[in-house]
Amino acid sequence: MEYIVIIISTIFINNIVLAKFLGICPFLGVSKNTSTAVGMGGAVIFVMTLSTIMTYLVQHYILIPLNIAYLQTVMYILVIAFLVQVVEIVLKKVSPDLYQALGVYLPLITTNCTILGVAILVIQNNYNLLESVIFAIGNSVGFTLAIAMFSSLREQLDTADLPEYMQGIPAALITASILSMAFMGFAGLV
């Protein structure tokens, strides 16, 4: 039951993009059409789950025993950068199809703040390993949901008749605001 609560609250109530403001750069940058948005979402689900497991293990088996928890930020970003490289190399060899689909988004992920953000939130919330994995999956699915919905809205916006100075980013931000308002309706769900 507890796990279901984590999933629902990360996807809908505390959606990582629309309520917590993490990952705005890819949210605005890679959402011009739905297929790239879904590709990016897939890459995030994959990397976030792996990186959360890795950083959890690093925190509890390296940083805390050695009493160097203050190196958290430096260590995590290195682990994430390393992991993204490894995932890229392994995917290329093992599953060329998946690499074709996610390949271009992988390098962008190192500087996607959702990955580092979730890794830190897991430690702040004192989750155990299984809860952390569920939290990572929920958040990355929430990210994918938000970016996929947003991209289909933006495809419609392209054909809308807007004043010149509202076109592009301003219109997108106002759309995001309305989307975020809609997600507020989920508050109180659990």
Place this chain on the structure above:
Amino acid sequence: MAALSNKENFLKGIIRENPVFVILLGLCPTLGVTSSAINGLGMGVATLFVLVMSNLVIALVKNLIPDKVRIPAFIVIIASFVTVVQLLMAAYTPALNEQLGIFIPLIVVNCIVLGRAEAFASRNTVFASILDGLGMGVGFTFALVLLGSIRELLGSLSIFGWKLAEADGMLVFVLAPGAFITLGFIIAIMTWMKRKKSVNP
């Protein structure tokens, strides 16, 4: 780039190449922490410090780093300064640290910092890089304070914590949707003003 004078290196970050309003980098902290002007200011100053210090160090060591590993090297330098800021803020401004929360460690992945390191500090002199970092940092702080003030004013009818009227504001501006809509309108107004200027100079 090399032709720019010192003054221009500093000034370009504030309006013409403002990282938030013009280049649209670093939007996560911009939207996440600006529920009040004071939070915006705190975040801006923290980022300013990291920008200046990392630009300084990267400009100093740029010739020692092999080209292939430069991005990881930059990230480690940036992450070190972020850790310094994190510890300083936890020690001296615990309340603000609590408010900004996760966005302090996330300065590491703020695209502005890495962006300036890669685009400017890795190919310019130390002095020019410091000025560039200062200018970009001030521009970022300005954007955050502007956004924070507007949201605080509309959302809770106060500014920098000073209550202007004993009434409830529009709560939505303090919450998530208000952040998106305020930034959207600021960018629209800036684009509109730029258009107007270029039509009748």
